[in-house]
Amino acid sequence: MKDNTSRSSSCSSLKLCLLSILFLTETVVAIKLPPNLKIPALIAFGDSIVDTGNNNNVKTVVKCDFQPYGINFQGGVPTGRFCDGRVPADLLAEEVGIKSVVPAYLDPNLTPKDLLTGVSFASGGSGYDPITPKLVAAISLQKQLEYFEEYIEKVKNLVGEERKNFILANSLFLLVAGSDDIANTYYDLHARPHYDVDSYTTLMANSASDFVNKLYGYGVRRIAVFGAPPLGCIPSQRTLGGGLLRVC
Template sequence: MGYLSSLLTFIFIFADVVFYMTKDEPLVPALFIFGDSIVDVGNNNYIYASVKANFFPYGRDFVTRTPTGRMSNGKLSVDYASEYAGFSSYQPAYLSLNTKGDNLLNGANFASSASGYHFSIAALYHAVPLMQQLELYKDCQKELVKIAGKTNATSIISGAAYILVAGAGDFAENYYIYHSGMASRPCHFNLENLDLYALGARKIGVTMLPPIGCIPIIITLYGSGNNKCVEEINDVALNFNKKLNFTTENLVKMLSGLNLVFFDLYQPLYELVTKPSNYGFFEARKGCCASGLVEVGFTCNRKSIGTCANASEYVFWDSLHPTQATNKFLIDRLIPAIISLVYN
């Protein structure tokens, strides 16, 4: 009876989501995004960062058919999340806004490619670290008060959904440093990373680590030539994800009114990478751009030889980032978690 009741509740909530998606009003008043290259929609275009994607073939399948700074051939997962939440336009890269004003009423994106939980990762590539992204968000809050008034701004801030996507770069970098004979820098998820709560955020979604050992560049570097996922590295991701899950109850107990939801990227991406044909994909071992084995960023460019014609058949766009098709695949499987984030 309990299972049937839970199932019916989910069906009713899902139907409610579908209903609201057909209306003009989005499910939440705004969406604010923080993190790394998986969700950067162009912030690195406006800073002296060594990791950018503002050139072809990046963006070749995006709605505008132009490079925007997204590390993919088209839409990112947060673009699809924005659509599913009912927004008519994507949340802009905050650093791209010369005139902020009404552009912030639906939220903003503060993510920076090559950023991560550990500040040294961002410093290495001149990216915007997470703590600085939070400073930009503080500036955004001031702008919201100017254009919407304090009462409305407070309502937007407390009702908005916040998405944090980080960690994969930290662990990939740490693994590389470890195998280079240097001291490994630990990656921690702690209350410092939830300063968003102190700034009024109550609906916070955090992604778990993906199967890092299945990323093409990692297989190339550490796969011993066998074309299979490096399970030793995947185990590191799984261990981190378990610890992340373990912190959930304590954080919710400590922080009144917090709805903290973890998005499991590991399982759906692992299934897709290991059984791509089951989901209509052709290639999961290498990316679409160039050889797909090591190219990322500037090494994936207009002159890259061998770039595939149909990226929708590929799980990865370059040797590190997913294609538009994969981003949609992942978001489709995260809908229950998204519902839990916006409705609880």
């Protein structure tokens, strides 16, 4: 009982930004920050929606390092983003005045400046359900947290304890997952046969809550949790179930 009360208290003190993205022909981001508010970095966790290239450096079947991915990105080359151009992490980082491109944490060309202004730990094919990343050898959320612990230590070594704490408390953190859990683990592969929709989404919600609480324990205070997009309209589901015309 004491643990539940403590968790409830922690959750109530979190500053959760609830964001929604319209997946139309173009993603439009419009954020108005309060005057004099400075966000030092943007950091992303989750799946392919905010993976900016981590899967390039992982032995997984979930890859996008080939054309036509990246045709509208700088230089028109694939970068490991599951998109023709930039992904929501990039768009949000630019909108809040940080930078136009958020690099992947596993990018071998990562610089100290990249660390201080934010990176993505996300991995295409990952999810809230621990089974989901195992099915495709993606980076699990737990492993993403382990990389984040490395990141914290690197930032501390670069700028010291006080500035590190400031970055953690004032940066914008994104958590974007759930699509692969629902589309792949639950529906396509039936990897959770003893779960109905209610119990499976409860599993996902509990995992998301635990993840947010762990971030809070690291000193993170600005957390945006994204919901899953309309899954019937993503390319894989249109191919599998949309018929010859690949309708939603």
